[in-house]
Amino acid sequence: MLPVNVMSQSRLCFLLFMLVFTTACTPEKSAKTSQKIQDDTLCRFNQGPCIRNVTGINIELLLTPFGAPSEKPLTVSLTSSEKIEDLKVRIEGRDMFMGVIPVNLSKVGENLYNGSLIYGSCSTDYMVWRAFVSFTVKGEQKVAIFDFLADDEP
Incomplete structure (x- = not known):
C-alpha cells in the first residue's frame, strides 16, 4: 500500500492532467466563438x-x-x-491539420461526377475545410481550390 502523501500527489496529478486535457477538447460556447465569422471567400452551398x-x-x-x-x-x-481527365479530389483542413481525405468520384454524366465523404468534427465551432480538385485538360495539369465551413448553418 502507498503512503497517504504519495496517493494524494498521484490523485492531484491525475486531476490536473484530466483538467488540462478535457478543457482543451471541449468547445467553448461563448458569445465570441458562437458567432460565425463572415468570410466571403468561403463556398456557401x-x-x-x-x-x-x-x-x-x-x-x-x-x-x-x-x-x-x-x-x-x-x-x-x-x-x-469542358471535358477533363485524371480527376482527383481531396479534402484537408485549411487552418488545422485534420489529415488528408481522398474523395472517390464516379462519372455519372457528361462532365458530371458524384462521390461521398465523411470528415471529423473539430473542437471549435469554426472549422474551414479545403477541397483540392486536380485534373488534366489537353495534357496540362490544373488545380481548383474550394474553401468551405463545416457545420455551416444558415
Whole structure:
C-alpha cells in the first residue's frame, strides 16, 4: 500500500492532467466563438454550387446536405464546363491539420461526377475545410481550390 502523501500527489496529478486535457477538447460556447465569422471567400452551398474558373474552364462543386455537417455522410457533386481527365479530389483542413481525405468520384454524366465523404468534427465551432480538385485538360495539369465551413448553418 502507498503512503497517504504519495496517493494524494498521484490523485492531484491525475486531476490536473484530466483538467488540462478535457478543457482543451471541449468547445467553448461563448458569445465570441458562437458567432460565425463572415468570410466571403468561403463556398456557401446553401446558396448554390461554388464555382472556380481555371484557365477558362468552370469547375462547380456542391456538397449536400448544404450545411456540410461534421461526422455525417456528405454527397459531393462536381461539374466541369469542358471535358477533363485524371480527376482527383481531396479534402484537408485549411487552418488545422485534420489529415488528408481522398474523395472517390464516379462519372455519372457528361462532365458530371458524384462521390461521398465523411470528415471529423473539430473542437471549435469554426472549422474551414479545403477541397483540392486536380485534373488534366489537353495534357496540362490544373488545380481548383474550394474553401468551405463545416457545420455551416444558415
